[in-house]
Amino acid sequence: MKVVLALALSAEALNVARNPNFAKLQGGYLFPEIGRRRSAFVAANPDKADKIISLGIGDTTKPIPEHILSGLVEGASKLGTQEGYSGYGAEQGMGDLRQRIAESCYANTNIKADEVFVSDGAKCDIARLQIMFGSGVTSAVQDPSYPVYVDTSVMFGQTGEVDANGQFNNLVYMKCPKENNFFPHLDEVPRADVYYFCSPNNPTGAVATKAQLEELVARALKDGSILVFDAAYAPFIKTPGVPTSIFEIPGAEKCAIEVNSFSKYAGFTGARLGWTVVPDALEYSDGSKVRDDFNRVMTTCFNGASNVIQSGGMACLSPEGKKEIDSLIDYYLGNAKILQGLADDLGLDYIGGDDSPYVFVDLKGHSSWDTFSTILEECQVVTIPGAGFGPGGEGFLRFSAFAPREACEEARRRISQIDIFKGQ
Amino acid sequence: MKVVLALALSAEALNVARNPNFAKLQGGYLFPEIGRRRSAFVAANPDKADKIISLGIGDTTKPIPEHILSGLVEGASKLGTQEGYSGYGAEQGMGDLRQRIAESCYANTNIKADEVFVSDGAKCDIARLQIMFGSGVTSAVQDPSYPVYVDTSVMFGQTGEVDANGQFNNLVYMKCPKENNFFPHLDEVPRADVYYFCSPNNPTGAVATKAQLEELVARALKDGSILVFDAAYAPFIKTPGVPTSIFEIPGAEKCAIEVNSFSKYAGFTGARLGWTVVPDALEYSDGSKVRDDFNRVMTTCFNGASNVIQSGGMACLSPEGKKEIDSLIDYYLGNAKILQGLADDLGLDYIGGDDSPYVFVDLKGHSSWDTFSTILEECQVVTIPGAGFGPGGEGFLRFSAFAPREACEEARRRISQIDIFKGQ
Structure with missing residues (x-):
C-alpha cells in the first residue's frame, strides 16, 4: 500500500526541479523557529501562557509618539482627498x-x-x-x-x-x-x-x-x-x-x-x-x-x-520627531541597563547594552539552546540562543531591550533566581 | 590628458565584477523611461507643462473612498496606543x-x-x-x-x-x-x-x-x-x-x-x-x-x-469596502468606454476596455514610439508605446483608463483631431 501511495503522490509532482540553493538552507529562518518553540511550550503548558515575557526578537513595544x-x-487621511x-x-x-x-x-x-x-x-x-x-x-x-x-x-x-x-x-x-x-x-x-x-x-x-x-x-x-x-x-x-x-x-x-x-x-x-x-x-x-x-x-x-x-x-x-525618538531610545537603553544588571546578578560576563539594545551574555560553557529552553520552561521568558546566529554564537544568549520596562524587571527577577549558573 | 583621466578613474573602480545578468538588460525599466521622456518634453516646452494629461502608467487617480x-x-492611529x-x-x-x-x-x-x-x-x-x-x-x-x-x-x-x-x-x-x-x-x-x-x-x-x-x-x-x-x-x-x-x-x-x-x-x-x-x-x-x-x-x-x-x-x-470598490471600478470602466470611443474616432481597431482598464489600439502599421512622441508633442498626452512591452506590441499603443474622467474626455478631444491616421 505504501508503495502505491508514494507512486500516486509522485505522479502529482511537477516536472520542475526545486532550486538547489533552497535545499542547502538549514531548517527554518531563526525567528519563526523561536516562535514555534514558544507556541509548543504554550500548547504543552496552557496555564503558563499568560506569564510569558519576550526578550526574544528585537521587536519594539512602545506606541508611536504623538508627532x-x-x-x-x-x-493616510490625505489619500481620501483629491488634492492629497x-x-x-x-x-x-x-x-x-x-x-x-x-x-x-x-x-x-x-x-x-x-x-x-x-x-x-x-x-x-x-x-x-x-x-x-x-x-x-x-x-x-x-x-x-x-x-x-x-x-x-x-x-x-x-x-x-x-x-x-x-x-x-x-x-x-x-x-x-x-x-x-x-x-x-x-x-x-x-x-x-x-x-x-x-x-x-x-x-x-x-x-x-x-x-x-x-x-x-x-x-x-x-x-x-x-x-x-x-x-x-x-x-x-x-x-x-x-x-x-x-x-x-x-x-x-x-x-x-x-x-x-x-x-x-x-x-x-x-x-x-x-x-x-x-x-x-x-x-x-x-x-x-x-x-x-x-x-x-x-x-x-x-x-x-x-x-x-x-x-x-x-x-x-x-525636530519634534527627533525629540520623540531620543526619548524612545532612552527608554530602551534604560531597559538594557536592567538586562545588564541581570547578567551581573547571575555572575555572567556580557557585552552590549551600552550604545545598543542587545545584551549578549556569556553562558560559561552552557549550551545556548539548552539555556534558552531552561529559561523558557522555568521562567517563561523567551530569549534568543546565540547558536541561532552561527557557531560563533554558541555559549551565549541574547536579551533584547525592546520589551516593556516592567517585563525587563520581571524577567530579571525570575531569571536571577534560577540556579543553572550557580557553582560555576 | 584623456588617457590619464581614464586610468585615474579605473584605479578607483572596485575589484568586484558586475553581475553579468544586469549587463544583458536593455536600457531602463519601461515606466521610468516614459517618465524621462515626459520630463524631457516639459524641459523643452515649459509653457506646455500644465497641459499634460497622462494615459500612461496604470496609476489610479481617484481618492480612496470613505470606509x-x-x-x-x-x-495608523492605533499604533499610537499601547493596546493598539x-x-x-x-x-x-x-x-x-x-x-x-x-x-x-x-x-x-x-x-x-x-x-x-x-x-x-x-x-x-x-x-x-x-x-x-x-x-x-x-x-x-x-x-x-x-x-x-x-x-x-x-x-x-x-x-x-x-x-x-x-x-x-x-x-x-x-x-x-x-x-x-x-x-x-x-x-x-x-x-x-x-x-x-x-x-x-x-x-x-x-x-x-x-x-x-x-x-x-x-x-x-x-x-x-x-x-x-x-x-x-x-x-x-x-x-x-x-x-x-x-x-x-x-x-x-x-x-x-x-x-x-x-x-x-x-x-x-x-x-x-x-x-x-x-x-x-x-x-x-x-x-x-x-x-x-x-x-x-x-x-x-x-x-x-x-x-x-x-x-x-x-x-x-x-461589505462597505466592496461597494466602494465596485463604484471605483465602474468609474474607471466608464473611462475605458471614452478611450474606446477615441479609437473609434480615429478609425482604429482596438482590444480591451471591456472587463479591463486598458485599451490597446492598432496603429495600422505606424511605429509605436513615433506615435507616442507625436501624441506627446502635438496633444500633450502621455500614452505607452506597445513596443515597450516587447516586439509583439509594436504597432500598438496602450491607453490607461486610470486617469480622471475629464482627462480622458479632453485626451479624446485632442487626439481625435490630429491627422496621423487620416487617409490610411
Whole structure:
C-alpha cells in the first residue's frame, strides 16, 4: 500500500526541479523557529501562557509618539482627498524624504539625496542587494551574525553545501571572538567580494569604534571589495566620537553601501520603512556604477515604500520627531541597563547594552539552546540562543531591550533566581 | 590628458565584477523611461507643462473612498496606543486578512487562508517568486508582456543575451497575435518550466475566456510546469462566466500560483498591498512543497506588508469596502468606454476596455514610439508605446483608463483631431 501511495503522490509532482540553493538552507529562518518553540511550550503548558515575557526578537513595544503618529495619520487621511491623493511614487522614495535623510543622518558626510534609496526595510534591502550581486560573488559574514546575510547568500547561489559545523562552503566567516570585543581579526580573514558588517551589532551588541571602522574601510579599499554596512541600530549610539554611519570614515564612499531602518528608531517594525545608501562613486571593475544597477533592482523588483509610511518618516526626521525618538531610545537603553544588571546578578560576563539594545551574555560553557529552553520552561521568558546566529554564537544568549520596562524587571527577577549558573 | 583621466578613474573602480545578468538588460525599466521622456518634453516646452494629461502608467487617480480610508486611518492611529500598537507581524500577513482574502476572492475555489501570502504588491511578489525559482528554470512570457516578467527572468540569470529582435535567448515568448484576441497559439509554444500569464492583460486589455484558461491549465498540467497567473486586474471583469481567478479552473491548484493586488482594486498603488496564492498541492519534482520554499523567501527576504496598510486591506474586503470598490471600478470602466470611443474616432481597431482598464489600439502599421512622441508633442498626452512591452506590441499603443474622467474626455478631444491616421 505504501508503495502505491508514494507512486500516486509522485505522479502529482511537477516536472520542475526545486532550486538547489533552497535545499542547502538549514531548517527554518531563526525567528519563526523561536516562535514555534514558544507556541509548543504554550500548547504543552496552557496555564503558563499568560506569564510569558519576550526578550526574544528585537521587536519594539512602545506606541508611536504623538508627532510621528500625526505624520502617519496625515499620510493616510490625505489619500481620501483629491488634492492629497497619490498613486505610484518614485520607486526610490519621495524626493523630500531622500533629502531629509541625507541632511539628518549624513550631515557629517558627503552623502547626497540621490544616493539614498527609501525602502520597506533593511531586511528587504539586503535581499535586493543580493539580487544585484547575483551568484558570482563571494560574501563574508560575521560569526555570529544576523541570519539574513547568510541565508540570502545561500539562496542566491553564492555558497556551497553546509558542513558538519553548520557553516557553508564558499562563504567567508569573520570570526568575532569575545576577547576582541566581537570584532574580527581582519588579518585572518580571507578576501571576499562583499563584506557584511553590522554595528551596533545584532546579536552581540558590540559597537565598533572609529579605529575599528577605519580598519574595516582600509581593508575593503585594499581588496577592492564592497562593504555592506548595516546601521539599523545607529541611533542607539550615545557615546561621543563613535561613528553612527560608515560614511563618517574617509574613503568609505568608494567601498561602502549602508543599509538602515526606521524600525528600531521610531517603532516602525510593523509599519515598514528603511533606506539604503549607494554612493555615486562606487564602480564595478568594468567601470559601471553600482548605483545604476541598484536603481534597476529598485525599479524592477520593488514599487516604492508605502506613501502613508513615508509621510510618517518625514515626521520622524522633523525636530519634534527627533525629540520623540531620543526619548524612545532612552527608554530602551534604560531597559538594557536592567538586562545588564541581570547578567551581573547571575555572575555572567556580557557585552552590549551600552550604545545598543542587545545584551549578549556569556553562558560559561552552557549550551545556548539548552539555556534558552531552561529559561523558557522555568521562567517563561523567551530569549534568543546565540547558536541561532552561527557557531560563533554558541555559549551565549541574547536579551533584547525592546520589551516593556516592567517585563525587563520581571524577567530579571525570575531569571536571577534560577540556579543553572550557580557553582560555576 | 584623456588617457590619464581614464586610468585615474579605473584605479578607483572596485575589484568586484558586475553581475553579468544586469549587463544583458536593455536600457531602463519601461515606466521610468516614459517618465524621462515626459520630463524631457516639459524641459523643452515649459509653457506646455500644465497641459499634460497622462494615459500612461496604470496609476489610479481617484481618492480612496470613505470606509476603506477609515481602515487605513485606524490602522495608523492605533499604533499610537499601547493596546493598539503592533510591531513585527507574521511575514505572511495578518491571519484575519489572509482569511478574508480566501473567503472573498476565492469563494468558488478550494483555496484556504494558509495558501495566501500577503505582500507589498504583485510586482514585488513576482521578484520574490523569481528568487525562489532561481537561475535553473526556463520561463515563458507573453509577447507583448508586462516588462517585469522578462526583466526579472534576465536579472536572475535564466536567459542568454538579447538578440537583434530585442528578445532574449533561452526565454520562451508566447506570441499573442491580434487575430487570436491576443491569446497565444499554445501548440506553437515550446515547453517552459514557468509560464507567466496575465488576464485581464497588461498591456493588451485582452481577457482570457474560461475555455482559454482551461487550455492553459491543461497545457501546464501536461508539461508538469508552473503557471504564474497575474490576476491584478481581475475585479474589472464584469461579464458573467469569465473566471476572475485561475483557481476556478479544475486542476489549477496542481500547477498554478496566482499573484494579485489591491492596487488597481482600491487605489492602493501608492499604499502598497497585494498577495500571492501558492497552493499546498504544488510540489517540485523531488516532492518538496513549493509553498515551503516561498514561505522561506517571505520570511528571509521580506518582513510583512505594513500593518497600517493591511488594516486598510481588511476594510477593502468588508461589505462597505466592496461597494466602494465596485463604484471605483465602474468609474474607471466608464473611462475605458471614452478611450474606446477615441479609437473609434480615429478609425482604429482596438482590444480591451471591456472587463479591463486598458485599451490597446492598432496603429495600422505606424511605429509605436513615433506615435507616442507625436501624441506627446502635438496633444500633450502621455500614452505607452506597445513596443515597450516587447516586439509583439509594436504597432500598438496602450491607453490607461486610470486617469480622471475629464482627462480622458479632453485626451479624446485632442487626439481625435490630429491627422496621423487620416487617409490610411
